[in-house]
Amino acid sequence: MNADPHVMEYFPRPLTLEESNAFVDRIIEHWRRGFGLWAVERRDSGTFIGFVGFSQPAWSASFTPCVEIGWRLTSSAWGQGLATEGATAALAWARDHVDFPRGEVVSFTTVANARSRRVMEKLGMTHDESADFDHPLLPEWPQRRHVLYRMAIRPNAR
16 A cells, blocks of 8 residues: 555655554554554454544644544545544543543644545634644655644543
8 A cells, every 4th residue: 555656646656565564663662552453454354444533743833732533544445434534433432541632633634635635624623724744754846745633532431
């Protein structure tokens, strides 16, 4: 999936096998904080179609510290509502398991990524234009500018 040019269209380039494996290692390590990204499978076939879940950016921006909800799906899973379904389930789980700084969850993507922006909007997130930013970990290139979406989140009674 991370080597697919379509999936990685809004990244500087597809990942090598080594880079993808290192990414998986970081996902596993992140779970030591009590939350992270889940591998996602199709219910009907058990086929791996991507990931969805939470992370905490390690870099500084006007909206950090924060918890970010994110997803990446194989192109064969696009356009079926699966990212929205997975993110909705992740948010339901998180209300019992995650402490959200500032009482909100954020999501961000490059300006041109209409598919992910549509998922954010379907989740009820709102674009905060005043917090749009140049991603500090990306090189100077046309996709460096990112939009920030926010949503207040209330934990379930514990």
